Amino acid sequence: MKNFKQFVGVFVCAMLLFGVGNAAATTIWNNTGTGDWNDTNNWTSGIPTALPANNTAQCDNGGTAQISGSMVAPHLFWNVGNIDILAGGTLNLGQHDQVSADWMSFLGDDGSAKLSIYDGNLIVGAVGGDPQGGYAFVCTRGSWTPERTSGIDQMGGTATFTDLRTVRWTDDQTGSYQGLVLSLGPLPAYYKISGGSLSLVDCPFYIGKEHSSGPGNGTFEVVGTGPTSITMGGLVRVSGGSKILADIGATGITKTEVTGDVEFVAGAKLKVNDTGAVAGTYTVMSWTGASLGSDLTLDAPAGWSMAVVTDPITFVSSLQVTLAQSAVLGDLNWSGVTNNQDINPFVLALTNLAAWQAQYPGKDVLAVGDCSLDGNFNNQDINPFIAILTGGGAAVPEPVTLSVIGLGGLALLKRKQKSCLRP
Numbered sequence: 342m343k344n345f346k347q348f349v350g351v352f353v354c355a356m357l358l359f360g361v362g363n364a365a366a367t368t369i370w371n372n373t374g375t376g377d378w379n380d381t382n383n384w385t386s387g388i389p390t391a392l393p394a395n396n397t398a399q400c401d402n403g404g405t406a407q408i409s410g411s412m413v414a415p416h417l418f419w420n421v422g423n424i425d426i427l428a429g430g431t432l433n434l435g436q437h438d439q440v441s442a443d444w445m446s447f448l449g450d451d452g453s454a455k456l457s458i459y460d461g462n463l464i465v466g467a468v469g470g471d472p473q474g475g476y477a478f479v480c481t482r483g484s485w486t487p488e489r490t491s492g493i494d495q496m497g498g499t500a501t502f503t504d505l506r507t508v509r510w511t512d513d514q515t516g517s518y519q520g521l522v523l524s525l526g527p528l529p530a531y532y533k534i535s536g537g538s539l540s541l542v543d544c545p546f547y548i549g550k551e552h553s554s555g556p557g558n559g560t561f562e563v564v565g566t567g568p569t570s571i572t573m574g575g576l577v578r579v580s581g582g583s584k585i586l587a588d589i590g591a592t593g594i595t596k597t598e599v600t601g602d603v604e605f606v607a608g609a610k611l612k613v614n615d616t617g618a619v620a621g622t623y624t625v626m627s628w629t630g631a632s633l634g635s636d637l638t639l640d641a642p643a644g645w646s647m648a649v650v651t652d653p654i655t656f657v658s659s660l661q662v663t664l665a666q667s668a669v670l671g672d673l674n675w676s677g678v679t680n681n682q683d684i685n686p687f688v689l690a691l692t693n694l695a696a697w698q699a700q701y702p703g704k705d706v707l708a709v710g711d712c713s714l715d716g717n718f719n720n721q722d723i724n725p726f727i728a729i730l731t732g733g734g735a736a737v738p739e740p741v742t743l744s745v746i747g748l749g750g751l752a753l754l755k756r757k758q759k760s761c762l763r764p
């Protein structure tokens with residue numbers, strides 16, 4: 342009873358301090374299918390409004406809220422469900438001018454959730470002076486139910502996180518984790534951007550954040566399919582369990598700039614996507630007035646090697662890596678393995694080298710085609726190529742019938758070439 346009295350006392354004091362009108366209120370999404378955010382029937386207590394009314398928007402039922410107008414939610418607690426920000430839509434979570442006020446938690450304690458930005462706007466922070474807001478989580482520590490993944494999938498539009506940076510937490514965390522946090526601890530979370538603009542204004546970005554239960558498991562993935570601009574102002578820290586997937590060399594990424602420190606914690610990965618890789622030297626990130634510290638594990642696609650050009654420890658103005666593909670003998674289509682898929686490219690290279698080079702620009706035909714290892718690529722390489730394909734070399738197993746058909750074509754080619762060579 343004593344505790345209860347204390348509780349009542351605290352509650353009454355709180356009511357006196359903040360007033361009934363300002364008491365926290367929650368409105369819960371009750372549509373298990375897909376519905377309009379701006380439809381009061383989809384909420385238990387009405388459409389979320391700016392303070393001081395409904396200041397928490399919550400969803401636990403797996404439904405999808407679509408936003409096509411200008412909507413606000415001072416707090417977002419989307420445990421299980423989805424939010425789609427459509428063309429012309431804006432979700433503004435910047436409603437406070439105080440720390441620890443703007444926040445969103447896609448996982449909370451109960452599940453997984455996803456926010457998709459199609460062609461609208463997401464605003465977090467951006468109200469008041471300095472500081473302007475609290476923090477933004479994708480996947481919190483919550484209760485440790487395994488196999489939950491939450492994320493943001495940005496295909497266009499804008500996402501802006503402003504000045505989420507001030508409060509330090511000192512419970513079982515290491516230092517501060519205010520800012521945009523992708524995964525706090527081992528539960529996976531991601532931010533995938535394939536178009537639009539992502540801006541972190543004076544806001545740290547934790548790609549994974551170490552927790553007492555383990556390293557963070559965040560993935561920041563940049564896919565170069567549309568015009569994409571990424572500006573990260575503040576610390577960018579990639580935890581030992583997390584990674585940046587960079588589709589480097591891809592078209593469409595117009596700007597990637599970091600203006601704060603970059604830390605790769607030991608074991609953190611920079612991984613080049615498996616598709617669309619092209620050999621060359623790339624600037625993965627560029628920044629001003631900052632240093633890149635600690636360790637970095639490079640992880641290239643199979644058959645490729647990646648090396649840091651610039652020293653990741655010393656102060657540099659950019660992080661550059663070279664990407665090179667290792668040659669496999671007989672791999673005429675540069676897929677990383679030699680199999681029957683290489684027969685047609687082999688025939689093409691022998692009969693029309695210019696056409697082969699047009700199909701595999703920048704590739705060295707000798708490196709893969711000189712199966713006789715005599716320094717030339719010509720019909721003398723046909724038999725050694727067949728030997729590799731049929732198991733005489735380092736070829737991978739393949740369906741027998743396909744091989745026989747392909748090899749029959751090669752044998753025909755061989756006869757033709759011989760007849761051409763002999764007048």
Ligand SMILES: [Ca+2]
Binds near residue numbers: 679
């Ligand atoms: Ca191949």
Ligand SMILES: [Ca+2]
Binds near residue numbers: 713722
């Ligand atoms: Ca040769």
